Amino acid sequence: MNAAIRTEHLSKTFTLHxxxxxxxxxxxxxxxxxxxxxxxALAGPSGAGKSTLMRCLYGxxxxxxxxxxxxxxxxxxxxxxxxxxxVRAVRRDTLGYVSQFLRVIPxxxxxxxxxxxxxxxxxxxxxxxxxxxxxxxxxxLPAALHGLPPATFSGGEQQxxxxxxxFAPGYPVLLxxxxxxxxxxxxxxVVVSLIAEAKRAGTAIIGIFHDTEVxxxxxxxxxxxxxxxxxxx
Amino acid sequence: xxxxxxxxxxxxxxxxxxxxxxxxxLEIHPGEVVAIVGESGxxxxxxxxxxxxxxxxxxxxxxxxxxxxxxxxxxxxxxxxRSEWGFVHQNPRDGLRLRVSAGGNVGERxxxxxxxHYGGIRAExxxxxxxxxxxxxxxxxxxxxxxxxxxxxxxxxxxxxxQPKLVxxxxxxxxxxxxxxxxxLDLIRALVAELGLAVLIVTHDIAAARLLAHRxxxxxxxxxxxxxxxxxxxxxxxxxxxQLLVSSVLAA
Numbered sequence: 001m002n003a004a005i006r007t008e009h010l011s012k013t014f015t016l017h018x019x020x021x022x023x024x025x026x027x028x029x030x031x032x033x034x035x036x037x038x039x040x041a042l043a044g045p046s047g048a049g050k051s052t053l054m055r056c057l058y059g060x061x062x063x064x065x066x067x068x069x070x071x072x073x074x075x076x077x078x079x080x081x082x083x084x085x086x087v088r089a090v091r092r093d094t095l096g097y098v099s100q101f102l103r104v105i106p107x108x109x110x111x112x113x114x115x116x117x118x119x120x121x122x123x124x125x126x127x128x129x130x131x132x133x134x135x136x137x138x139x140x141l142p143a144a145l146h147g148l149p150p151a152t153f154s155g156g157e158q159q160x161x162x163x164x165x166x167f168a169p170g171y172p173v174l175l176x177x178x179x180x181x182x183x184x185x186x187x188x189x190v191v192v193s194l195i196a197e198a199k200r201a202g203t204a205i206i207g208i209f210h211d212t213e214v215x216x217x218x219x220x221x222x223x224x225x226x227x228x229x230x231x232x233x
Numbered sequence: 234x235x236x237x238x239x240x241x242x243x244x245x246x247x248x249x250x251x252x253x254x255x256x257x258x259l260e261i262h263p264g265e266v267v268a269i270v271g272e273s274g275x276x277x278x279x280x281x282x283x284x285x286x287x288x289x290x291x292x293x294x295x296x297x298x299x300x301x302x303x304x305x306x307x308x309x310x311x312x313x314x315r316s317e318w319g320f321v322h323q324n325p326r327d328g329l330r331l332r333v334s335a336g337g338n339v340g341e342r343x344x345x346x347x348x349x350h351y352g353g354i355r356a357e358x359x360x361x362x363x364x365x366x367x368x369x370x371x372x373x374x375x376x377x378x379x380x381x382x383x384x385x386x387x388x389x390x391x392x393x394x395x396q397p398k399l400v401x402x403x404x405x406x407x408x409x410x411x412x413x414x415x416x417x418l419d420l421i422r423a424l425v426a427e428l429g430l431a432v433l434i435v436t437h438d439i440a441a442a443r444l445l446a447h448r449x450x451x452x453x454x455x456x457x458x459x460x461x462x463x464x465x466x467x468x469x470x471x472x473x474x475x476q477l478l479v480s481s482v483l484a485a
Contacts, residue, residue: 017473018480059462061469084448084462085262105422105444106415 004204096171244293271452
């Protein structure tokens with residue numbers, strides 16, 4: 001009833017028109033519900049559709065059928081059918097997504113990349129930049145790098161920029177796709193504590209964690225994503 | 234929805250046997266950036282020109298703030314183009330006066346919008362040259378001496394100086410070097426966000442559409458074959474043509 005995000009009969013099939021119209025079913029009838037303050041880890045073998053599910057939850061992929069309900073400004077919004085402007089508003093205020101890879105914008109500094117979602121929510125520029133710098137520092141990204149565009153950064157550095165951008169606004173719902181994949185032990189600890197703090201603040205978190213040690217420390221439960229082909233076989 | 238800045242419906246136009254527009258509908262809201270993509274001849278530039286009132290459709294309607302753009306008459310349209318609208322042409326030579334100084338190009342549009350105080354106009358022109366990263370020392374130079382990228386940035390300054398609500402852009406990075414394109418795209422991105430402009434941008438550059446736009450329309454043979462949230466259309470394209478378009482982009 002009080003889910004921050006939930007799916008209802010969510011199914012997703014890819015139709016590849018350039019490959020003769022071949023259909024690849026990936027998700028079938030997924031029913032997932034996450035409460036505020038809860039962290040659910042998606043489990044299942046590689047290729048089972050965990051990342052596809054994440055992208056459907058964010059509205060980055062459309063759904064074949066079913067719904068993704070996100071509680072936004074007190075009302076449940078169906079991400080799969082909401083118009084583009086409403087999805088943008090949900091992403092600005094409610095729904096955050098930390099993907100595995102940072103999409104770099106030429107000439108935009110690291111600090112501004114992190115401050116941008118804060119400013120979109122109306123935080124004043126100076127405060128947004130200060131909060132961005134503090135979070136980047138907490139993720140051990142030296143201040144000397146904050147003014148540079150992250151195009152030339154290492155994978156781990158880019159991932160930390162992405163994490164700072166995702167955690168800075170304090171979204172009520174946060175999706176994390178492999179948030180610790182390229183991080184060393186020290187930064188993994190920072191991410192674990194960021195997740196714990198977000199949960200205490202009431203954030204509903206859905207994550208994919210290949211690092212089972214991290215997963216077991218942050219997740220309240222696992223949600224099994226089963227590959228459709230083998231389930232049918 | 235009622236708060237749309239511009240609404241178009243049923244737009245149809247043929248060039249001989251070719252359908253340039255085939256029952257196209259579109260709306261754009263304040264502060265929204267909408268990209269129109271598709272290959273050459275898909276009708277995207279025609280659509281932009283019809284929406285901007287530069288070309289009449291055979292049938293269909295374009296409403297701006299509730300007013301029919303094609304019924305309002307030439308002088309009312311010109312007034313809009315001088316004030317609430319802006320148009321950035323692919324070729325800056327079409328949007329600039331090459332034998333008028335850089336400052337004059339910017340100031341001229343301010344004057345057309347009613348500004349009269351010379352000192353104020355010049356100060357505003359200097360401010361805008363800085364915003365588009367043109368050295369203010371070049372204010373009295375003729376734009377015909379400028380590089381293509383500089384001319385395009387000057388055209389953007391000239392267009393935005395009057396703070397329009399809706400800006401039409403036709404392949405604004407078209408003929409430019411890649412390094413120059415990136416700078417221009419970033420400049421457009423920052424200005425659009427800062428000024429809260431609504432923008433309709435025609436481009437065949439998918440990456441530019443992803444960077445700038447909130448929403449995207451994919452056109453083919455005069456029809457909108459797919460539209461929606463920019464990242465969803467590009468990452469999970471449904472129509473065969475969109476799949477072809479997206480898969481044809483080389484990853485750098």
